[in-house]
Amino acid sequence: MLEFQAESLQRHAIEFGEWMVRASNDRAREMGHTGLRPALARLMVFIRWEGSRITDIARAQDVSKNAVGQLVSELEELGYVERVPDPADGRAKIVRYTDRGRALIADAAAIAEELDARIESIIGPERLAELRTTLADICHHLALGPPPP
Template sequence: MRRGIHREHHPDLGILSARLLFAVQDELFGTLAEQGHTGLRPQHGAVLAYLDVEGTRATDLARRSNQHKQVIGKLVDELEALGYVERRPDPDDRRAKLVVPTERGLDQMTRSDAIMAGLEQRHAQAVGAEVYAEFKRVLHEVALRQRSWRDDHG
């Protein structure tokens, strides 16, 4: 059996997870654009997906999203220019800054949550609620194990 044919019919974890990620990003950011949130890119998810309503330190965003602080800083700059976030002093540590969603950012967060809930509901209906819940549980476990391996070896 040729390797290319095998990979097409039996994709590995990397290929499957990339396909899923890109398809979810396409739907999420495409729908957000249709709803007036143009200018956002999937890379902005490294900030937006991990941002707390009351604000989050950039170091926490970097840790949560597994991105370098410099990458997060660049993304925050872009999102600030687009009107989604602003930097404010952290009331717990005046030397630190919080990345806080603006009204536009809060609207995007609410819409993203609704889009993702609809996407998940659609998949749960297609394969069955129990199967989908088990899929998410196993996917979460695999992701944790892979991240643990990287932390131990990286």
């Protein structure tokens, strides 16, 4: 039983994911994004560049609209997003990035490159490419994460 616990895919996936979140958030704080916490950072992954409805974000994350609404309110207070009328339906609102939010996304891309380089230094470029493809395939087939662009 101890061998299963030490070598289980679940354990490795969870530990790796938690490391990615911690390392990303630590680096984001170093870059001046001090109010960002993991739940907020995760939510931002589900906001399309042109904006998203709260109902779509909630569905993609499999959480309630109220939970997403609270997180969006926090992101608004931090200045990363704003709620504006949906151009396709004036009755609805969309959440979209502000200039500060777009700057955070640019910083997040730089952080991702740093983390990729760190992982590549451990497993090499070919295995990193395989890891990226394998994880994308798994997520796609399990309908995890935001829909592909």
